[in-house]
Amino acid sequence: MQNIFRNSSIFVCILLIAGCTSKPRKVNASVPLVTFSQEKPNKEVVPERYWQALSDPSQLVLPHTExxxxxSELYTSALGKTCRELTITDKTQVMKRRIVCEISFLNAENEQQTAWFLENEIIESTRHFEL
Structure with a gap:
């Protein structure tokens, strides 16, 4: 009986050691999680006169007549872009928030170019619903 227990213990120890010493299997993703494109984004371009101010971390206000x-402060998005939150208040005190990000792309001459773009709006709903 003691011999069976001893042999079983040795067998379990060998299995544990073998399991810990083998490297994990190599996994290759067949579909990328994020598509990377060098094309110009299909988004609204911020006028070029604001690009320098948007890139300046000390700039907290943009001049505008209307x-x-x-x-907000500069931050890096989950996609690695440099972005800022833009709070827009009109003369009637209606406030709107938009995100602007600096995106690099290849222009028509196939040269690297960087510009600031307004990100697509996130629609927030005040309605509550349950599934």
Whole structure:
């Protein structure tokens, strides 16, 4: 009986050691999680006169005749883009928030170019519903 217990213990130890020493299987993704494109984004371009101010971390306000434009601090998005939140207040004090991001792309001459773009709006709903 003691011999069976000893042999079983040795067998379990060998299995544990073999399991810990083998490297994990190599996995290759067949579909990328994020598609990377060098094409110009199909988004609204921020006028070029604002690009320098948007890139300046110390700039917190953009000059505009019709709106008050407040800037948040620069941050890096999950996709690695440099972005800022833009708070737009009109003369009637209606406030709107938009995100602007600096995106690199290849222009028509196949040269690297960088520009600031307004990100697509995220629609927020005030209606509550349950599934």
């Amino acid at each position: 709106f008050s434009l407040q800037l």
